[in-house]
Amino acid sequence: MPTEPLLSVEDVVVQFGGVTAVDHASFVAEAGRVTGLIGPNGAGKTTCFNVISGLQKPTRGRVRFRGRTVSHTPVHRRAKRGMGRTFQRLEAFGSLTVRDNVRVAHDIHRGLLGLVRPSRADVDGLLERVGIAAYADERADSVPTGTARLLELARCLAGDPRLLLLDEPSSGQDETETDAFGQLLRDLAAEGRGILMVEHDMDLVMSVCDEIHVLDFGRVIASGSPAQIRRDPVVQQAYLGAVDEPDGPDQTLVLPAVQEVAG
Numbered sequence: 001m002p003t004e005p006l007l008s009v010e011d012v013v014v015q016f017g018g019v020t021a022v023d024h025a026s027f028v029a030e031a032g033r034v035t036g037l038i039g040p041n042g043a044g045k046t047t048c049f050n051v052i053s054g055l056q057k058p059t060r061g062r063v064r065f066r067g068r069t070v071s072h073t074p075v076h077r078r079a080k081r082g083m084g085r086t087f088q089r090l091e092a093f094g095s096l097t098v099r100d101n102v103r104v105a106h107d108i109h110r111g112l113l114g115l116v117r118p119s120r121a122d123v124d125g126l127l128e129r130v131g132i133a134a135y136a137d138e139r140a141d142s143v144p145t146g147t148a149r150l151l152e153l154a155r156c157l158a159g160d161p162r163l164l165l166l167d168e169p170s171s172g173q174d175e176t177e178t179d180a181f182g183q184l185l186r187d188l189a190a191e192g193r194g195i196l197m198v199e200h201d202m203d204l205v206m207s208v209c210d211e212i213h214v215l216d217f218g219r220v221i222a223s224g225s226p227a228q229i230r231r232d233p234v235v236q237q238a239y240l241g242a243v244d245e246p247d248g249p250d251q252t253l254v255l256p257a258v259q260e261v262a263g
């Protein structure tokens with residue numbers, strides 16, 4: 001009998017007044033795989049993340065996670081069931097050290113504030129895992145943006161999630177950091193975690209994802225492997241069409257991958 005995917009988004013619609021932000025979108029994210037969710041600015045990616053994590057109720061459709069429908073389950077219960085999320089904006093406590101931020105996240109996730117403290121080795125192990133141990137004693141608001149993004153990931157991992165929802169996790173990272181980050185994502189997936197990532201860095205998306213879903217005007221216009229997505233004419237049109245519009249990060253980042261194929 002085929003097993004159900006870790007996460008399924010099924011025929012989800014989200015309307016904000018007259019704006020249809022998500023338009024009958026269906027896609028899955030599997031355990032042990034890195035799944036990319038890409039699309040031009042305003043395509044509905046963040047709204048999908050909000051529906052999946054529980055910040056936004058779908059107008060219609062449903063979300064299934066680990067075999068249960070969670071469309072109306074509160075955020076904290078989804079988190080408890082194994083859903084972890086990082087945000088585009090940084091959420092860490094600026095006046096605390098990097099180490100204490102992870103310690104607090106650990107306490108919050110385990111719901112044992114003040115009763116069972118994680119050991120320093122547990123916390124430092126997470127910092128080492130994401131490659132920011134050297135910043136352990138720095139205030140969170142003093143570290144570079146790329147490091148702050150990795151701190152978000154460490155805080156998320158403190159909850160030992162089965163599914164990680166990562167919203168533009170590599171922004172602010174330089175090329176070396178992004179390469180290391182890609183390897184970390186592969187390692188996390190190899191442990192059996194599912195990763196669903198919204199990301200504008202197409203080199204990272206194409207090198208690290210097992211599967212990619214492309215949104216445009218709220219609709220899923222393509223799903224497939226990086227190679228399939230690269231050569232999909234509908235995807236190329238969605239991005240090439242965006243060239244006529246004001247400059248945004250999507251266009252410059254995506255076009256090289258598309259042109260590579262065209263050439």
Ligand SMILES: Nc1ncnc2c1ncn2[C@@H]1O[C@H](COP(=O)(O)OP(=O)(O)OP(=O)(O)O)[C@@H](O)[C@H]1O
Nearest residue numbers: 016019020021039040041042043044045046047048
């Ligand atoms: N709370 C809201 N109220 C009204 N419209 C909204 C709201 N949130 C999002 N939208 C609209 O829904 C559409 C999808 O937005 P969303 O932020 O999900 O796109 P996105 O793909 O994440 O974009 P970006 O890549 O720029 O972050 C856009 O037209 C946006 O203006």
